[in-house]
Amino acid sequence: MISLALLAEADPLEHVLPHYIFEVGGIKVTNQMLMAVVAAVLMLLIFPTLFKAHYSDRNGKPAEPKGATNFFESILEFLRVEVFRPALKEHTDRFVPFLWTLFLFHPLL
Numbered sequence: 001m002i003s004l005a006l007l008a009e010a011d012p013l014e015h016v017l018p019h020y021i022f023e024v025g026g027i028k029v030t031n032q033m034l035m036a037v038v039a040a041v042l043m044l045l046i047f048p049t050l051f052k053a054h055y056s057d058r059n060g061k062p063a064e065p066k067g068a069t070n071f072f073e074s075i076l077e078f079l080r081v082e083v084f085r086p087a088l089k090e091h092t093d094r095f096v097p098f099l100w101t102l103f104l105f106h107p108l109l
Contacts, residue, residue: 018033019031039105040105043104043105047104050068050069051069076100079099079103080100
């Protein structure tokens, strides 16, 4: 069993502080920077392929969302109508793309 004295000596912030992983052109890359890049790449790969099929039907009309597309559309519509519109009023449509980006990027980190 680990003694309490040993646990007290450990740094409680060790897992939160940035750790240098490697260096590129004089810039030290930390674990947090690397995870932000991984999250951005995942968003750039997943979301366009996920929503591509939603935009066109055989007749050129918008197709109804199915599966994951329906899931994300319902969440984004809820945020737009129930969260952002009461706070931003007439400026909602101007800031919604930015706020959606923040909302979707943060959980991937």
